[in-house]
Amino acid sequence: MTLTCKHGPHIRDLGEFGLINLISRNVRSSPKVSVGIGDDAAAFTFQEGCVALATSDMLVEGVHFDLTFCDPFRLGRKSLAVNLSDIAAMGGAPGCFLLSLAIPETLPVNFIELFTAGMLGLADEHGAVLVGGDTCASRGGLVISVTLYGEQKGERIVQRRGARPGDGIFVTGTLGDSALGLELLMNGHGEGSCITRHLDPTPRVCEGMALAEAGLPTAMIDISDGLLADLGHILECSRVGARLHLEMIPLSREFSAHVASLPERDYSLAISGGEDYELLFTAPPHKRDAIRSLFAKLGTPVTEIGEITENSGMSLLSPEGKPIASDRKGFDHFPLRQQLHTGTPSQRPRACHENLSKKG
Amino acid sequence: MTLTCKHGPHIRDLGEFGLINLISRNVRSSPKVSVGIGDDAAAFTFQEGCVALATSDMLVEGVHFDLTFCDPFRLGRKSLAVNLSDIAAMGGAPGCFLLSLAIPETLPVNFIELFTAGMLGLADEHGAVLVGGDTCASRGGLVISVTLYGEQKGERIVQRRGARPGDGIFVTGTLGDSALGLELLMNGHGEGSCITRHLDPTPRVCEGMALAEAGLPTAMIDISDGLLADLGHILECSRVGARLHLEMIPLSREFSAHVASLPERDYSLAISGGEDYELLFTAPPHKRDAIRSLFAKLGTPVTEIGEITENSGMSLLSPEGKPIASDRKGFDHFPLRQQLHTGTPSQRPRACHENLSKKG
Numbered sequence: 001m002t003l004t005c006k007h008g009p010h011i012r013d014l015g016e017f018g019l020i021n022l023i024s025r026n027v028r029s030s031p032k033v034s035v036g037i038g039d040d041a042a043a044f045t046f047q048e049g050c051v052a053l054a055t056s057d058m059l060v061e062g063v064h065f066d067l068t069f070c071d072p073f074r075l076g077r078k079s080l081a082v083n084l085s086d087i088a089a090m091g092g093a094p095g096c097f098l099l100s101l102a103i104p105e106t107l108p109v110n111f112i113e114l115f116t117a118g119m120l121g122l123a124d125e126h127g128a129v130l131v132g133g134d135t136c137a138s139r140g141g142l143v144i145s146v147t148l149y150g151e152q153k154g155e156r157i158v159q160r161r162g163a164r165p166g167d168g169i170f171v172t173g174t175l176g177d178s179a180l181g182l183e184l185l186m187n188g189h190g191e192g193s194c195i196t197r198h199l200d201p202t203p204r205v206c207e208g209m210a211l212a213e214a215g216l217p218t219a220m221i222d223i224s225d226g227l228l229a230d231l232g233h234i235l236e237c238s239r240v241g242a243r244l245h246l247e248m249i250p251l252s253r254e255f256s257a258h259v260a261s262l263p264e265r266d267y268s269l270a271i272s273g274g275e276d277y278e279l280l281f282t283a284p285p286h287k288r289d290a291i292r293s294l295f296a297k298l299g300t301p302v303t304e305i306g307e308i309t310e311n312s313g314m315s316l317l318s319p320e321g322k323p324i325a326s327d328r329k330g331f332d333h334f335p336l337r338q339q340l341h342t343g344t345p346s347q348r349p350r351a352c353h354e355n356l357s358k359k360g
Numbered sequence: 361m362t363l364t365c366k367h368g369p370h371i372r373d374l375g376e377f378g379l380i381n382l383i384s385r386n387v388r389s390s391p392k393v394s395v396g397i398g399d400d401a402a403a404f405t406f407q408e409g410c411v412a413l414a415t416s417d418m419l420v421e422g423v424h425f426d427l428t429f430c431d432p433f434r435l436g437r438k439s440l441a442v443n444l445s446d447i448a449a450m451g452g453a454p455g456c457f458l459l460s461l462a463i464p465e466t467l468p469v470n471f472i473e474l475f476t477a478g479m480l481g482l483a484d485e486h487g488a489v490l491v492g493g494d495t496c497a498s499r500g501g502l503v504i505s506v507t508l509y510g511e512q513k514g515e516r517i518v519q520r521r522g523a524r525p526g527d528g529i530f531v532t533g534t535l536g537d538s539a540l541g542l543e544l545l546m547n548g549h550g551e552g553s554c555i556t557r558h559l560d561p562t563p564r565v566c567e568g569m570a571l572a573e574a575g576l577p578t579a580m581i582d583i584s585d586g587l588l589a590d591l592g593h594i595l596e597c598s599r600v601g602a603r604l605h606l607e608m609i610p611l612s613r614e615f616s617a618h619v620a621s622l623p624e625r626d627y628s629l630a631i632s633g634g635e636d637y638e639l640l641f642t643a644p645p646h647k648r649d650a651i652r653s654l655f656a657k658l659g660t661p662v663t664e665i666g667e668i669t670e671n672s673g674m675s676l677l678s679p680e681g682k683p684i685a686s687d688r689k690g691f692d693h694f695p696l697r698q699q700l701h702t703g704t705p706s707q708r709p710r711a712c713h714e715n716l717s718k719k720g
Contacts, residue, residue: 034411038597039519040449040581041415041510046406051394054492055401056507058460062499089400100418100505132414139422140500145460147416147507150401159399221400237398 011112012105019135022109023099023116030129033096042131044096046151053150053157055086061141069185072111074199075144076118082224083148084126084203085277089222091158091212092150094205096131097123100145102138126205156212158281163219163238165310167282170217170291172204172302174252175227179273194254201277207300208279216291217281226272228314230280235314238282244306246271247319271316282308371472372465379495382469383459383476390489393456402491404456406511413510413517415446421501429545432471434559435504436478442584443508444486444563445637449582451518451572452510454565456491457483460505462498486565516572518641523579523598525670527642530651532564532662534612535587539633554614561637567660568639576651577641586632588674590640595674598642604666606631607679631676642668 011019024037035043046052059065059079070078080097087094099119103112123130128148181198189195204222211217219238223230227249235242249270251259259265283291288304295302316324371379384397395403406412419425419439430438440457447454459479463472483490488508541558549555564582571577579598583590587609595602609630611619619625643651648664655662676684 034514035450035517035519039521040446041413041452043411043413043450043512043514043517045411045514051403051405052412052509053401053403054456054458054507054509056458056460056493056505058462058494058496058503058505060462060496060498060503063462063497086400090395090403092401096414098414098416098507100416102418102420102423102503132416134416134418134505136418136420137423138420138500140498143418143420143462143503145416145418145494145503145505147414147458149412149414152403154394154403154405157395157403159395161399 009109010105011103011107011109014109016135019103019112022112023135024130026116026120027130028124033129033131036129036131042096042098044131046095049153050151051154051157053087053090053092053152054147055083055150056145056147057082057086059144061143067142070199072114073118076115077122077200079144079146080119080122080128080148081201081203081277083146084122084128084205085201085222085224087148087150088203088205088208089158089220089279090150090152091156091208091217091220092152093209094126094128095149095151096129097146097148099130099133101133101135102143103135104138104140104142107142126203152209152212156215158212158217158220159237160219160221160234161237162217163234163240163282163308164284165240165308167218167284167308168288168304169231169242169244169280169282169306169308170302170304171223171227171250171278171280172207172295172300173276173278174250174255174301175223175276175278176255176267176270176273177252178275178277179269180255180258182275183269192254193252198275201275203277204279204300207295207298210294210298211279211281211291214290214294216283216287216294218283220279220281223276223278223280224274226274227270227276227280228272228316229274231314234280234282235312238308239312241309241312242306242314243309244314244316246316246324248303248305250301250303250305369469370465371463371467371469374469376495379463379472382472383495384490386476386480387490388484393489393491396489396491402456402458404491406455409513410511411514411517413447413450413452413512414507415443415510416505416507417442417446419504421503427502430559432474433478436475437482437560439504439506440479440482440488440508441561441563441637443506444482444488444565445561445582445584447508447510448563448565448568449518449580449639450510450512451516451568451577451580452512453569454486454488455509455511456489457506457508459490459493461493461495462503463495464498464500464502467502486563512569512572516575518568518572518577518580519597520579520581520594521597522577523594523600523642523668524644525600525668527578527644527668528648528664529591529602529604529640529642529666529668530662530664531583531587531610531638531640532567532655532660533636533638534610534615534661535583535636535638536615536627536630536633537612538635538637539629540615540618542635543629552614553612558635561635563637564639564660567655567658570654570658571639571641571651574650574654576643576647576654578643580639580641583636583638583640584634586634587630587636587640588632588676589634591674594640594642595672598668599672601669601672602666602674603669604674604676606676606684608663608665610661610663610665
């Protein structure tokens with residue numbers, strides 16, 4: 001069989017056990033897993049003294065991804081990456097995961113081969129192991145649900161609620177690339193670093209674990225809804241406010257060039273575009289040097305972009321120190337009293353942001 | 361707001377955080393849960409010395425349930441029950457769970473209220489706690505994905521692969537009621553004990569745990585695909601065969617009356633109908649008395665229906681001891697080289713059976 005996705009046999013030609021064999025044939029074994037794929041439930045162990053972490057994301061065709069943009073290999077990677085990013089944001093080490101798929105009968109077998117190869121490849125990079133899940137038919141589009149476990153010592157887990165007035169606000173990597181990548185895709189562009197960041201985001205797993213293990217952050221979240229919305233979650237949970245400096249927000253060369261090309265310098269994709277999957281965390285000022293030194297070792301950029309304030313609310317300051325009006329809202333799946341998804345599916349190919357665990 | 365489901369505000373009137381609040385407002389706290397709904401991931405502990413169990417089921421509207429048959433309260437219960445049944449089949453105690461929902465924007469808010477009330481009510485009955493999940497929009501029907509954790513001491517976990525020649529084959533409760541209930545529903549009947557068993561199955565949680573803790577079963581599975589198909593999974597995993605006695609298969613009064621009313625006595629719903637959610641297990645003959653005494657204490661019927669044989673294959677014997685031809689196949693979501701779901705959605709409202717963890 002060639003590695004193209006449009007042709008070849010369909011899922012209905014494979015049979016259900018053929019499908020399960022296809023998904024599970026390249027799954028690695030792990031000493032942690034005593035019962036893997038092939039029983040009513042999986043059985044596995046956590047490291048002694050560790051707390052279990054669990055997160056789940058559902059990705060729905062036409063809502064979170066569009067198969068005209070998204071190749072199956074990178075879709076497989078991204079479906080796991082968004083969950084890895086959540087475990088990273090708690091400071092956890094990823095462990096076992098379950099994959100549930102509702103599959104249209106006409107999906108090519110090759111799609112599932114590539115999807116699984118992408119997902120298991122990323123899993124291997126982070127020591128995550130597929131242990132079970134569910135496969136069933138879909139009468140609509142493809143639905144992907146991944147549940148990932150992680151672990152960390154209880155006292156090391158970093159929540160959203162620990163930010164304190166005076167803490168610095170830090171972010172890894174650069175912001176806005178993914179949202180710009182989506183815009184480029186929708187305008188017919190094919191490849192490029194921003195498009196790659198949108199289709200194949202890098203979860204900051206090592207960074208989250210290293211921060212937690214060094215006891216540096218007071219609060220942490222991954223940026224999926226956009227900087228302002230996700231900082232908003234930290235502020236609500238911690239009952240504090242924040243001041244952000246627009247010129248400190250880290251931008252890639254590609255993003256800066258794009259902004260410079262616009263008639264008005266518009267940073268909105270960097271502050272509310274979403275799907276960056278960078279870590280946003282707070283830490284007291286005396287930890288600044290330790291943070292810089294940690295990130296230098298990891299080879300990952302980290303930038304201080306503002307500070308936590310006692311007064312609630314968020315202010316975004318221009319380079320001249322003037323407050324800038326901004327729309328804090330990130331992506332909402334059910335926008336209040338508005339028509340949902342007025343665009344066509346291809347205008348809304350965004351990964352799932354709104355997690356039950358996102359309630360402030 | 362009245363407790364009817366057809367009227368009242370829709371999800372799109374509620375907003376996403378309103379939806380999350382609605383789902384989470386009646387969630388109980390638990391000393392096991394250090395981070396519940398409201399962060400990037402949930403954090404919880406397992407009992408020391410226990411292995412973690414995990415299972416996931418996805419239920420898709422039009423494939424596994426039909427909203428014309430299924431009230432939201434019982435759908436909420438059933439979505440968790442099918443997962444509780446999987447944990448029971450491993451001999452585990454249920455613990456935390458995650459709920460992911462892809463919701464059509466026009467779904468009434470009241471639907472989610474009733475669905476959640478049903479699910480959380482059943483969770484309370486079994487000490488299960490909702491700790492997170494995901495909510496997102498669906499462009500098609502409702503999709504429900506539940507991932508449930510359980511725990512049990514490693515040496516107590518009961519897998520599918522331990523059946524040995526000479527073992528008796530036992531089943532809890534009665535078989536066929538759920539499949540008959542579905543037939544009755546499709547023929548326009550409204551209520552009755554078989555319909556209740558279809559819409560609101562009872563997971564055998566106490567029975568599974570008690571069996572495991574007494575070290576009685578050599579292999580165990582829950583009957584979701586039908587007796588013959590699920591026994592087939594035990595036989596494949598254990599590399600043994602079986603002889604079943606048709607007249608020993610436990611039937612309810614309602615099911616027996618139905619069979620007696622047919623021109624030919626047809627037991628097919630009892631042996632391959634599926635969705636019984638009874639436990640099917642094997643145990644050596646010298647454990648028979650201990651099993652009977654355990655089930656007498658629990659007040660649950662248990663019946664020995666056959667024996668494990670060295671020769672592979674399965675034979676089903678008539679009361680006269682003659683082999684009966686039977687179709688072993690249970691429900692397959694992707695039947696090999698056949699058109700999938702040739703019926704209308706309302707002819708296929710079956711809960712999801714085919715779990716990745718079902719591979720033999």
